[in-house]
Amino acid sequence: SLVEAARSLDIDFPYDHPSLNAIYANRDLKLKRIPKDMMHIVPTSILHSLEGMPGLDWQRLLKLQSRDGSFLFSPSSTAYALMQTGDRKCLAYIDRIVKKFDGGVPNVYPVDLFEHLWVVDRLERLGISRYFQREIEHIMDYVNRHWTEDGICWARNSNVKDVDDTAMAFRLLRLHGYNVSPSVFKNFEKDGEFFCFVGQSTQAVTGMYNLNRASQISFPGEDILQRARSFSNEFLREREAQGTLHDKWIISKDLPGEVQYTLDFPWYASLPRVEARTYLDQYGGNNDVWIGKTLYRMPLVNNNTYLELAKLDFNRCQAIHQQELHGLQKWFVENDLKAFGVAPEDV
Numbered sequence: 251s252l253v254e255a256a257r258s259l260d261i262d263f264p265y266d267h268p269s270l271n272a273i274y275a276n277r278d279l280k281l282k283r284i285p286k287d288m289m290h291i292v293p294t295s296i297l298h299s300l301e302g303m304p305g306l307d308w309q310r311l312l313k314l315q316s317r318d319g320s321f322l323f324s325p326s327s328t329a330y331a332l333m334q335t336g337d338r339k340c341l342a343y344i345d346r347i348v349k350k351f352d353g354g355v356p357n358v359y360p361v362d363l364f365e366h367l368w369v370v371d372r373l374e375r376l377g378i379s380r381y382f383q384r385e386i387e388h389i390m391d392y393v394n395r396h397w398t399e400d401g402i403c404w405a406r407n408s409n410v411k412d413v414d415d416t417a418m419a420f421r422l423l424r425l426h427g428y429n430v431s432p433s434v435f436k437n438f439e440k441d442g443e444f445f446c447f448v449g450q451s452t453q454a455v456t457g458m459y460n461l462n463r464a465s466q467i468s469f470p471g472e473d474i475l476q477r478a479r480s481f482s483n484e485f486l487r488e489r490e491a492q493g494t495l496h497d498k499w500i501i502s503k504d505l506p507g508e509v510q511y512t513l514d515f516p517w518y519a520s521l522p523r524v525e526a527r528t529y530l531d532q533y534g535g536n537n538d539v540w541i542g543k544t545l546y547r548m549p550l551v552n553n554n555t556y557l558e559l560a561k562l563d564f565n566r567c568q569a570i571h572q573q574e575l576h577g578l579q580k581w582f583v584e585n586d587l588k589a590f591g592v593a594p595e596d597v
Contacts, residue, residue, distance in 0.1 A: 252301060252302075252330075253265065253270065254304060266542075273302075274566065277302055277303075278334070286305070290306075290307050290310040290311060290314075290463065291310070293314050293322075293409035293410045294410060294448055294449070295322070295410055295412075295427060297311075297314060297321045297322040297327065297410065298321070298322040298323070298324045298327055298358075299324065299326075299327055299332035299543075300321055300324075300327040300330055300331060301326050301327055301329075303448075304442060306334070308334050308335045308425075310332065311331070311471060312331075312335065312337060313407065315331075315337075315339060315340075316407070316408065316409070318343055318360075318407075319337075319341075319342050319343035320340070320343045320359075321340075321341030322408070322410055322541075323358050323359060323360060323361075323404070323405045325343075325344065325347060325355040325356070325357075325358070325359065325451040326543060327341050328343055328344060329344055332344060335479050339474055340569075347359050349560075354534075356546065357542040357543050357546045357562070358542055358543075359485040360405045360406075361404045361405060361548075362392075362404075362405055362406055363393060363396060363402055363403070363404055363405060363406055363419070364404035364405070364415055365391060365548065365550055365551060366381070366389045367389075367391060367393060367415065367418045367419055367422060367445065367568055368548070368551045369389070369550055369551055370386050370389055370390070370422055371418060371422065372533070372552070372556060373386070373556070375529045375533075375558060376526055376529055376530065376533060376556055376557070376559075376560035377522060377523065377525075377526030377529075377557055377563060377564060378556070378560050378563050380552045380558075382562075385510070386426075387426075390422065390423065390426045390428065390469060393422070393423065394428050397419060397423065397428075397430060397435060398411075399431065399433070400434065400437050401413070401415075401416035401434050401437055401438070402415050402416050402419055403415055407513070410447070411437060411438075412446050412447050412457070413435070413438040413444065413446045413447075413457050413460075413461055414446055414454065414457040414460050414461075414499075416434060416435070417435075417439070417460040417461045417463065417464035418457055418460050418463075418464070420434065420435075420464045421463055421464040421466075421467050422431070424467045425467060425585070432468070432474050432475045433473045435461075435464075435474050435475070435478055436474060437454065438461075439474070439477070439478075439526070442477070442481070443481060444458070444461060444477075444478055444481050444482065452498070453485065454497055454498050454499055454528060455486070455489060455495055455497040455498075455505065455509070455513065456497045456499055456500060456505070457499075458481075458482045459482070459484045459486060459505075459508070459509055459512065460591065461478055461482045462478075462479060462480075462482035462483060462486060462513070463477040463512055463517070464478070465479035465517045465596060466517040466518065466520065467517060483513065486509050486513060487513065490506070490509065490510065490513075492516055494534045495509050498541060499539075499540065499541050499542075500538065500540050500541060501539040501540075501541065501545075502532075502534050502538045503532060503533065503534030503538065504531070504534075507528075507531070507532045508532050510528075511525070511528055511532075523564075523567070525562065526564060527564060530557070530560055530561060530564060533552075533560075534552060534556055535552060535553060535554040535556070535557040536549075536552065536553055536554045537552075538551075538552040579594070582594060
């Protein structure tokens with residue numbers, strides 16, 4: 251829409267550039283999957299990108315506004331809505347985040363549920379979550395308070411849900427003793443296939459990856475989780491065979507390695523210390539970059555401090571294990587266990 255506005259003002263711009271044509275093609279494809287009339291009635295992910303949509307009925311769209319005054323927590327989408335409508339709630343949201351971020355705005359705000367969940371996930375996979383037990387308890391209580399039977403989004407009180415955040419929340423809530431129903435994933439299944447957002451044209455690797463991880467935390471008889479695991483396994487194995495295990499939401503150090511480990515060593519067959527050692531090589535720290543309307547970083551999720559602590563902790567644990575092994579070997583020799591038919595490797 252902004253490009254079209256520039257065209258109407260006779261601003262010199264490469265309107266026929268291949269990159270713009272590709273963007274238009276993707277937009278048209280998405281609109282075919284979500285009819286324009288439908289997007290004015292039901293909250294969809296398009297609310298996050300209204301600045302790219304022409305010919306909108308703003309009076310109808312304002313009824314789909316989020317509680318905080320934004321349009322699906324997107325500053326740019328909300329700013330465009332403000333330009334078109336002068337809505338006071340839009341203005342209040344923009345004014346609030348501009349003040350909070352000292353004159354700038356982030357790619358998306360808030361991201362409270364996403365940030366909380368991914369912090370816990372990183373700490374657990376790095377093997378250092380035991381140092382943050384109280385904080386993690388508070389986080390999981392917070393996530394549980396905002397959990398719904400329809401799923402969750404990256405921010406609380408969202409009318410749009412996604413499988414990525416829902417799967418991560420489901421897995422962590424179950425592992426921390428909360429009672430959550432797997433029927434939530436029925437909201438992300440259609441004709442035997444699972445999706446991240448309604449109307450999404452392509453599925454994200456990370457969305458299917460986290461769905462697969464969630465499906466492993468299952469009890470007998472939970473058929474929806476079996477279907478989710480089968481679908482996500484097939485999707486990820488196919489991408490693995492094609493060499494296309496890259497994601498549209500994040501540029502990470504070793505996403506293919508993370509996916510391969512999860513497929514080869516599911517939750518019930520994975521040893522925490524082995525997983526921690528493997529993830530030390532896969533975790534990118536400060537170098538991981540997230541992809542949205544801009545490239546951005548999430549320092550509470552990815553940072554070198556976690557990585558440094560995890561390495562120190564792993565080395566310390568290894569030193570303790572080696573000391574224990576040395577003690578056992580000494581005990582074996584001192585008590586002449588070999589004479590009783592006990593081999594050193596048995597110890």
